[in-house]
Amino acid sequence: MITGKTTVVGIMGDPVEHSLSPPMHNAAFQELKLDYVYVPFHVKRGNLALAMEGARKMGIKGLNLTIPHKIEVINYLDEVDEVAKLIGAVNTVNFTDDLVTGYNTDGIGAVKAIEEVRSIKNKKIIIIGAGGAARAISFQLLLSGAGEVLIANRTREKACILADNLNEISATSVGCLGLDDELTLELEDTDVLINTTPIGMHPHEDDEPLVTADMMHPDLVVNDIVYNPLETGLLREADKAGAIKVPGTKMLIYQGMEAFRIWTGKTPQLETFETVLMKELNR
Structure with missing residues (x-):
């Protein structure tokens, strides 16, 4: 009452x-x-x-x-x-x-979600997107001991601006990428992939995911912070690759x-x- x-x-x-x-x-x-x-x-x-x-x-x-x-x-x-x-x-x-x-608390939320399945300490992590959510999560990843962080964005320049901001406060290696062959190459030995873009969010569930199964490997942790729908296109691609999924919820x-x-x-x-x-x- x-x-x-x-x-x-x-x-x-x-x-x-x-x-x-x-x-x-x-x-x-x-x-x-x-x-x-x-x-x-x-x-x-x-x-x-x-x-x-x-x-x-x-x-x-x-x-x-x-x-x-x-x-x-x-x-x-x-x-x-x-x-x-x-x-x-x-x-x-x-x-x-x-x-x-x-x-x-956004960054803490993302790190704790990922650490249900894998410690992020000393791991190589790629974040897709360079907006507010990417910023919150990337700073928390650095503070939590990530080994390397790469920001990938459709507009590479925006990714590089965020990477520069991160490099100012951390000795951890932080780089920037476009969404091209460079991303595919870097994903080969990446431990954790985090999508912070709204791609695939309701009502656009049928949007083509930015990373597909052929770019993933089975030991990759794939976290999509979109939670509506529960199973995004990116997480379906992770299923096809046998990767480890962390839903946005x-x-x-x-x-x-x-x-x-x-x-x-x-x-x-x-x-x-x-x-x-x-x-x-x-x-």
Whole structure:
């Protein structure tokens, strides 16, 4: 039951009605008997400053931020975690009595998802895409001990800009590629492939994947951060190659669990988040 004592957390975005975070978090609050509720807030572009001030004044405990607010929100925070500062985007905010702090849990979510099947320490990793998700994941990979990171993008120049940013903060080898024969060659001895582009996302499930089975090897871990559909074209290609698949639902679960921990100090059960998420996606 929600009362005047219930702690409020939520998500701000535009749009936000599609968010799968409320059912996952609310199920975990119920299981752990925490008097919390997770609410979606539709905050249109241009209204974030007022919304953040309102959240502060109303005593909201925590927020997730999604498109288009992840970068702008930094302007309204007292502190930004070092990882979020490097990434240049915040997806989780924690409110205390006198401080509002921003974090980015996307990269942690991706690393934990991959490490269910393989440690990324000293491994060669190729990331497809050079946008916000690629940036968050690549910084976290470097901080987690990856041996080599290559950014592959249709516009090679954009991949090289991200690689240069990464090289500024790490001694790890970071390079850039186009989506051509060079990518095919590099994949031969790659340990982990991560797709951060929206290729294959609903309603474009029939898009041709950027990497096909003939470019993969059986020991390759293939992670697609797209989670709708559950089985993307890239993951079907991984099946054909006998490669190891990591679906996008895993990153979504782990990044949410990390936000939950930041707000409550408690770690929810993976199974709780996963069961609720799969139920929602299969509706």
